[in-house]
Amino acid sequence: MMGRSMWKYLVNVQAVTGRRLVIALPLIWLAVFFFLPLVETLQVSFTLPRRGIPPYEPLWGIDDDGFFTNFTTGNYALLLQYWSDYFGPAFNSIKLAFFSTLVCLLFAYPMAWLIARSNEKWRTILLVLVMLPFWTSSLLRIYALIGSLNPNGFINAAGLWLGLIDAPIQMMQTDFSIYMGMVLTYLPLMILPLYAVMVRLDADLLDAAADLGGSGVQIFRTIILPLTVPGIIAGSLLVFIPAVGEFVIPALLGGPDQLMMGKVLWTEFFRNRDWPVASAIAMLLLAILTVPIIYARYQDGRDAAAEKPNPKQAEAG
Amino acid sequence: MAPFIRLKSISKQFADVVAVDDVSLDIEKGELFCLLGASGCGKSTLLRLLAGFEPPTKGTIEIDGQDMAGVAPADRPVNFMFQSYALFPHMSVANNIGYGLRRAGMRGTELAERVDSLLKLVRLHKLGGRKPHQLSGGQRQRVALARALARRPKLLLLDEPLAALDKKLREDTQFELVDIQEKLGTTFIVVTHDQEEAMTLAGRIGIMDAGQLVQVDAPRRLYERPKSSFVADFLGTISFVDGVVASRDKTSITIGGDLNICAACGDDLPVGAAVKLAIRPEKINLSRSKSGDVNEIEVVVEDLAYLGFATNYRVKTASGQMFKLQQQQRRSLDTPLSWGETGYVHFDPQDVIVLQH
Numbered sequence: 291m292m293g294r295s296m297w298k299y300l301v302n303v304q305a306v307t308g309r310r311l312v313i314a315l316p317l318i319w320l321a322v323f324f325f326l327p328l329v330e331t332l333q334v335s336f337t338l339p340r341r342g343i344p345p346y347e348p349l350w351g352i353d354d355d356g357f358f359t360n361f362t363t364g365n366y367a368l369l370l371q372y373w374s375d376y377f378g379p380a381f382n383s384i385k386l387a388f389f390s391t392l393v394c395l396l397f398a399y400p401m402a403w404l405i406a407r408s409n410e411k412w413r414t415i416l417l418v419l420v421m422l423p424f425w426t427s428s429l430l431r432i433y434a435l436i437g438s439l440n441p442n443g444f445i446n447a448a449g450l451w452l453g454l455i456d457a458p459i460q461m462m463q464t465d466f467s468i469y470m471g472m473v474l475t476y477l478p479l480m481i482l483p484l485y486a487v488m489v490r491l492d493a494d495l496l497d498a499a500a501d502l503g504g505s506g507v508q509i510f511r512t513i514i515l516p517l518t519v520p521g522i523i524a525g526s527l528l529v530f531i532p533a534v535g536e537f538v539i540p541a542l543l544g545g546p547d548q549l550m551m552g553k554v555l556w557t558e559f560f561r562n563r564d565w566p567v568a569s570a571i572a573m574l575l576l577a578i579l580t581v582p583i584i585y586a587r588y589q590d591g592r593d594a595a596a597e598k599p600n601p602k603q604a605e606a607g
Numbered sequence: 608m609a610p611f612i613r614l615k616s617i618s619k620q621f622a623d624v625v626a627v628d629d630v631s632l633d634i635e636k637g638e639l640f641c642l643l644g645a646s647g648c649g650k651s652t653l654l655r656l657l658a659g660f661e662p663p664t665k666g667t668i669e670i671d672g673q674d675m676a677g678v679a680p681a682d683r684p685v686n687f688m689f690q691s692y693a694l695f696p697h698m699s700v701a702n703n704i705g706y707g708l709r710r711a712g713m714r715g716t717e718l719a720e721r722v723d724s725l726l727k728l729v730r731l732h733k734l735g736g737r738k739p740h741q742l743s744g745g746q747r748q749r750v751a752l753a754r755a756l757a758r759r760p761k762l763l764l765l766d767e768p769l770a771a772l773d774k775k776l777r778e779d780t781q782f783e784l785v786d787i788q789e790k791l792g793t794t795f796i797v798v799t800h801d802q803e804e805a806m807t808l809a810g811r812i813g814i815m816d817a818g819q820l821v822q823v824d825a826p827r828r829l830y831e832r833p834k835s836s837f838v839a840d841f842l843g844t845i846s847f848v849d850g851v852v853a854s855r856d857k858t859s860i861t862i863g864g865d866l867n868i869c870a871a872c873g874d875d876l877p878v879g880a881a882v883k884l885a886i887r888p889e890k891i892n893l894s895r896s897k898s899g900d901v902n903e904i905e906v907v908v909e910d911l912a913y914l915g916f917a918t919n920y921r922v923k924t925a926s927g928q929m930f931k932l933q934q935q936q937r938r939s940l941d942t943p944l945s946w947g948e949t950g951y952v953h954f955d956p957q958d959v960i961v962l963q964h
Contacts, residue, residue: 497689
């Protein structure tokens with residue numbers, strides 16, 4: 291009797307700990323690789339630089355004189371003082387991210403629609419084609435793009451050979467080449483969430499709207515667009531957020547004139563070895579990007595809560 | 608005068624599947640017509656052809672004297688009520704109902720008043736501000752009905768309008784649907800797989816099988832005088848007896864062989880013709896003793912199921928012929944026949960349905 295209840299207890303404990311373990315593993319992973327570095331960056335942004343390894347003073351500690359701290363808001367003050375030096379790159383980065391997101395959206399929307407409205411066999415094939423570039427190194431894809439856009443690259447060579455152009459067109463180191471790189475890299479991230487929303491859109495709704503007299507444009511405006519907004523938001527965030535910090539694509543495809551935030555961060559970290567200022571830039575950028583999103587989510591949650599049905603009323607009538 | 612709706616040898620083929628096969632049908636103005644059939648029989652496809660979501664492969668559809676070939680769904684005097692209701696989830700009930708009216712250019716107080724009267728028609732006033740997900744199944748069904756009626760269609764197509772409701776609600780809603788139809792005088796075509804629903808709703812029923820319209824008739828005639836064994840078997844329960852005409856007079860035939868059954872029959876069936884006879888369970892009487900009726904056959908009780916108001920029997924003749932029958936318990940003290948007991952079935956020749964092969 292005793293043995294059996296003991297056994298039951300153990301099995302129970304195992305089940306509970308098993309379940310907790312499943313949840314705990316990703317949480318631990320997030321804590322170690324996401325949260326701790328974030329806290330470290332935040333700490334570094336409030337401390338002083340120094341020569342040595344690591345190249346910053348500890349934020350606080352205990353030595354022979356007892357508790358000490360190197361806390362300073364000087365890094366942020368510096369950013370404010372020389373804001374014009376940082377404003378330009380920040381503006382460039384946000385502009386690049388904004389227009390990259392917009393172009394991705396314009397291309398991805400009809401592509402996602404086409405995939406979602408195909409039959410099941412074609413859907414799989416098209417989705418694999420969308421994902422395929424993800425399975426090659428992004429660096430490789432960018433070098434392939436350089437090879438195509440160069441003055442003596444594939445496109446110019448083809449144009450000259452066909453007689454469409456007399457001299458090679460300068461495509462590299464222009465806005466065009468940067469946006470090409472950005473859109474080619476980030477397009478799948480826009481297509482997938484849009485597809486996920488569109489494939490769940492009930493085809494009956496479109497038939498119903500047509501039956502009730504909606505024209506193609508009206509059906510798009512009144513039914514399709516509002517119902518795919520969650521996909522548009524998700525895709526735009528997935529593209530916009532990494533695009534703001536994008537360092538490789540502007541560096542490899544862009545000209546020297548446009549300084550991006552990623553490049554500034556790189557310079558502060560590796561050339562100036564001023565980690566505290568670099569961390570302050572990173573934190574400020576994070577705040578600028580996340581505060582509006584969190585606010586939007588908060589508003590969204592409140593709307594959803596306000597809309598919850600009152601079960602008593604729903605049953606009456 | 609030409610009928611309100613005329614289908615002339617309509618066919619619809621998808622890749623290698625013939626969904627609708629040479630269907631011709633006339634429907635009068637103000638009729639409540641039911642298309643009844645098992646799933647996959649082509650009834651929903653026929654409805655979509657009428658709505659204009661898809662063009663027929665062959666044949667013509669005329670509505671109110673007008674050929675519908677090439678006419679878009681929006682330009683037909685027809686609206687569609689979807690089985691899934693297809694309510695726009697991001698719009699309020701009022702905006703759902705007003706969607707078609709807004710597309711037609713109606714705005715302001717005129718729109719508000721029209722939506723209001725539709726909400727009253729389906730008894731949903733005060734719920735105009737709700738979103739579809741805040742409604743019960745029955746309420747959603749009524750929003751879908753109001754939305755489909757908003758543009759005052761001459762013809763309303765309803766695809767399984769009650770299938771998503773639970774049994775109790777479905778019974779109430781059936782009568783409500785008929786009430787609304789009678790009040791507005793709109794022609795309704797309802798597709799359903801539920802024969803009870805079709806019987807309750809419809810003035811006429813068209814039974815479909817494998818893309819073909821096999822019989823169109825009033826519910827009563829379909830049940831009492833089916834023209835084929837498919838229809839006889841599809842509607843309710845029935846027992847079949849195969850046989851050959853042994854003798855005949857002006858009003859009846861008698862089949863010979865293992866069983867001698869006399870059936871009322873005005874058709875000119877020659878002696879020797881193979882026929883299939885069909886008898887409904889409630890038309891057959893079961894007794895312990897002989898009564899001397901025209902059709903009287905000795906049977907053994909194979910199986911019975913007591914239902915309270917009646918008992919369902921499966922009985923077997925010496926030759927192995929099965930009959931399914933239902934006995935009402937008129938007096939509670941009657942002791943019904945039990946398993947393995949011998950008795951006699953008898954039925955009136957008038958109640959025997961003669962189906963030709």
